[in-house]
Amino acid sequence: MDAVIVDLDGTMVDTLDDFVVALNLMLADLPALSSARVDRDTVAQTIGKGSEHLIKSVLAHVTQSEAAVNLSAGEVLALFEPAWQSYQRHYLTINGQHAEVFPGVVEGLTQLKARGLKLACLTNKPTEFAVALLKAKGLDGFFEQTFGGDAFARKKPDPLPLLKTCEALGSAPHRTLMIGDSSNDALAARAAGCPVWLVTYGYNHGEPIRAVDADGFTDSLLSLMPV
Template identity: 60%
Template sequence: MFFQSTQFKAALVDLDGTMVDTLGDFEVALNRALADLDLPPVTRALVERTVGKGSEHLIRSVLAYQLALPEVKDLTRVCEKHGMDNLYEAAWLRYQNHYLAINGEFATVYPGVVEALQQMQDAGLQLACLTNKPLSFAKPLLQAKGLDSFFTHVFGGDSFERKKPDPLPLLKTCEALGVQPAQTLMVGDSSNDAQAARAAGCPVVLVRYGYNHGEPVDGVDADAHVDALTHVAQALASKA
């Protein structure tokens, strides 16, 4: 199927858009935070185009979009009064509170994910969850969805100095697992995962059902593009 000559020892698995569909959580938490600031709600389509580079980037992008809307012209006084950075801080604090209150409530595990993780674990592969989501969001979500027991390590967007698409999180996670990047597969859903993997020297597989900033993922450079996580698990199990 792919990576036929590689003997893998570990897999790094992204969270949002790869294991769990969290658009509902993002949409609800964002809109509650925006309502607190008297700003109009965002659509799920906008959230899908914006997620993936960390919650801080998500908040800044949504605020910039909202404040550019014609109907928000009279609300630019919010920025004038507080400044963009202070507005961001206000939105970020409200978003964190709302997100933690509903974390996982409007999210669903993609079909085949539990089966795939079990197959990888049974094959003797070390598994780490590597996400740009803040660690304080990621760990409770994995636990709520019954996925936490599969991973020896969980690292979030605030675990290291830089986030994906920088290769640092992948290199640090490989180091924590005691494996070489060339023997570690990155499994994700976006160009962030692919670019980070290429720079780190990890093979990479992308699932087609994820977000990828609203763009088709087949156009992203990767070793393979698959329709289900079970396809990856089956290939990995055959090489383990």
């Protein structure tokens, strides 16, 4: 390998509680849903496909599951824009405050850098949030490039973000390892022609991670030695 592309949420940083806090603050701002709340289990099954998907999924969940909520499909759709604005504002404020770096991440990244590999962070989280989170957790110095879900025309699981990241790193896809925590990462890597390893502790939309088509699995970035 010449380079490694690393996912962020669920791979390097446990951000689940950041999402839960920001989403519940968002719901509290919406008069029609001010009493609704989402829990960790619900959010864990919806993160990973970008903020737009996350917000739409949460709005759909609470309007379908809350007995007191009686909104038409059009009314739910109309909630997206104020929900988006609220979520962006709250997430920017709390980004990283309820998040923890997974054990072994710093040591694993240090090990990869020591081997002369070029590293990039590629996430579906908005780039602004990703850069701020990496800096807050002391991880920004490991990466030559950081790209979020708004950096390219399409998000993972489309292969475009991986191909563009390989291009930015100056590495061929078949010599660039993708490390992630979900089927999104694996599907994108397969389509781009990148080898892919998945961590076993991430989110993966509530599905068993070892059922995903990948080249390998690891319980810690520290024990990742396929390169």
